[in-house]
Every structure is written in C-alpha cells, then in structure tokens.
Amino acid sequence: MNIDSIHNGLVLDHIKAGRGMQIYNTLRLDDLDCTVAIIKNVKSAKMGKKDIIKIDEAIDLDLDVLGFLDQDITVNVIREGKLVCKRRLCLPRELVNVIRCKNPRCITTVEQGADQIFRLVEGDAPVYRCAYCETAYAPGK
C-alpha cells in the first residue's frame, strides 16, 4: 500500500496500534481541509504494530493534548519534503477543556461556561485532578 510522502506538514509516529482514530478525533483533525492519512497497523520493529497519522499542512498542533493522550508519540515536522525536527512529548501541567470531571457534585456539572480544567499532580504515579473539586481523572471510567 502506498501513501504519498508529504511536502510540508506533520507525521505523528509511534501511535499505539488501534489508537490512531481516537487521536484523530481528539485533535479534531476532521476540521482540516488538507489531506490527512490515518495508517493503521503499520509493522514496527520497536512496537510490533503501530498507527501513523500524516497531515499535509503545517498546522499548529496542540502538543499538550497529544502529550496527555500518549507521551510516546513522536511528532515529525516536515518542511520542503525533509524532516526538520522530531518533537518528544511530555505530560502537560494543565489541561483545559480536554477531559470532563466525572464527579456529579462538581460545580462544573451545573455552572454554564466554566472551563474544564485539570492539573497534573506530580508523584510516583502522576495524576490529573480537577482544578475545582480535586477529583482524579480516571481514564475509561
């Protein structure tokens, strides 16, 4: 299968196999007019299988959101058809309107216009807590 290489844009590499579509949706890449390719289950020496997303435009990507979703993703920046830098990701200190507080007693469940803000609490196991009620974010619950 052939996917054209891109001239100016981004390649999100080392996405865990099967998570490409989630990354695509969370980053709202469907809003873009340019060519976007999601390549699933690419053979990888390091990961066995991986997903890749290619974006054929030099967009301003929210690396905080991407770092929160998966720190192991590599962001390759392509200019004039050449790789100009590889960006490594880390957990952002704050997430605004990325995840929602699940605590039914939290003010964000009733207050109109309140941003959903989560802050990283460092520790042995880093965790995100709601900036309002301190409820920990538990993925998948």
Place this chain on the structure above:
Amino acid sequence: MTEANPLRHVDVRLRHIIDSRDLSVEEIDLLLRTADDILARPAEYAAACAGKKLATLFYEPSTRTRLSFEAAMLELGGSILGFSSQDSSSAAKGESVADTIRIVSGYADAIVLRHPKEGAPVVAARHARVPVINAGDGGHNHPTQTLTDLMTIHRELGNLEGLTVGLCGDLKFGRTVHSLISAMVRYPGTRFVLISPQELRAPDYVLEMIRTVPGCSYEESQRMEDAMPALDILYMTRVQKERFFNEADYVRLKDSFILDTRKLRTAKPGMIVMHPLPRVNEIDTRVDQNPHARYFEQALYGKYIRMALILALLERGGVRL
C-alpha cells in the same frame, strides 16, 4: 497578651481563601495571634472595619458559619448583606455563580460563599474583584472551620506540633476533616488516627496527602475505644444525611460511632474532644459536662478567628481592581 494588631507589621497578602492550604503556616500563626489579641482587647477592634461591607452568599443552609461570619463583621464595626438560601437568590432563576459574583463584587468589600457544589468557590474566585472566602463547598473544603479548629487547638493545648489527632465518623464526605488534615500535615510530627466505618473511609487523595509528608503518619481504625488512650485530640464528625445518595445507607451508618462518657475513661487527662457542630447523636449529651469537651468553646473561637481573617483580607488584600 500580644502587641497591638499583629497584622500591622507583617506583609500578609491574603487573597482568596478557598482551601486551608491557601494560607501559609506563618499566615495562620499571624491570624491566631490577631485572634488572641481580639479576644484580649475587643474594644480596640470595634471600629476596625467601619464603612466596609461583607456579603454572605449562602446557597445552602448554615447556622454557625453564617452567623459567626456576620457576628464577626458586626463586631468589627462593618456591615453585612447577602442571602441565606438558594431560593432567596437569583440562583433560583438559574443565574450562574460567576454572574452572581461579578455583581456582588461591586456591592461588597469581601464575599463569603457557601455552595453545595464542590469547587464553586474556585469559580467565584476567577470572577471576583474582591476577596472570596470559602465557607464550605459541598463535601470538599471548609477552610474557616479549619482555622476555627486550629484556633481551638492553639488556645486549649498551647501548640500545634507533634499531636496525635483522632478523627472519627464520616471521613469520606466530611469536608471539615479533609480541610483539617490538609492544614495539620504542615505541623511537624502530626499523627492521625482515622476512625470510621469502612464505607466512610477518608478518600485516597486525603490519605495521599498524609503519606507524602515526611514526619506525618496515619493509621486507620474501626473502634474508637482502641484509639482513645493515644489521642491528644478526638475530633468527632456528624454523619450527614445530605451527603448520601440513598437513605438506607444513611440509616445503617449514622449511629456507628457514638461518643459517651464510658469511652472517655481511657483518655489522657489533657485530651480535648472537638466537633464542628451541629451534633445530632454522635456525642452523648452527658459528655457536654465532661472536662474533655471543648466543642462549644470551639464554636465561639470561630467568631474570633473569622474576625482576624476578615481584618486581614480587608486591610491587606481588599484591593478593588
């Protein structure tokens, strides 16, 4: 007792008081010394807030907290305005906390907020142009109750370090317990004994708070009698009906941990029993006359420490933007 108005010589920059952790140990010490001075020389403070207004916005019923704030402001020579239930405010029409706070910021020099939803004071602080004091947000924080508790310990035991603090009852939903723990972990050598039924254990984030501080420790117990001999303080809490999602759980657990004079027989001579009040039946009324009981004094100290807090906020932090 202390020099005239201890706040005068120190640059305390109090802003919003949302969580007891918003105050440093030094700032708390300063408030305690100010409250000591107010107790010793009340007449000196009788006009300290003359011309200032305090808004008390209570979206949820309260007797002690609201009245002690209002009494505190009145005794400082200031005025009060506000509402005492959600039904008597525009919240009943669906107004957001943010909008209410924006409006009240123009009417008052400081705002005291109680709200049933956790984190409501954070929303308020983001939109307020005057200091906001959290007077309780759901089961979350209640920092001025914590100041009241610290004031009681300071007055009755003379120091805040190296104490063994027993916390008994509803440790899951009890906001006073969470706030007190977050404040007491900052005093070296504090040891907590958490006495509760399994269903009402302290949440993980509270336990994590104790675990991460060197020198502080906790143990959990399901029997008050076992813990009693080691305690310097026994802090009782009410099992609050409004914090439960179903009545059956409430009925099953509400009488689990009742203090009576018999259980106090093994207590140290200087141990004090505290309670944020209101009490329902978790402390037998015969304990009221017991020399260990301090919960009515505690409620009174609350007024003085709130006076000190209002004074500090209005003197140093009450800058209108």
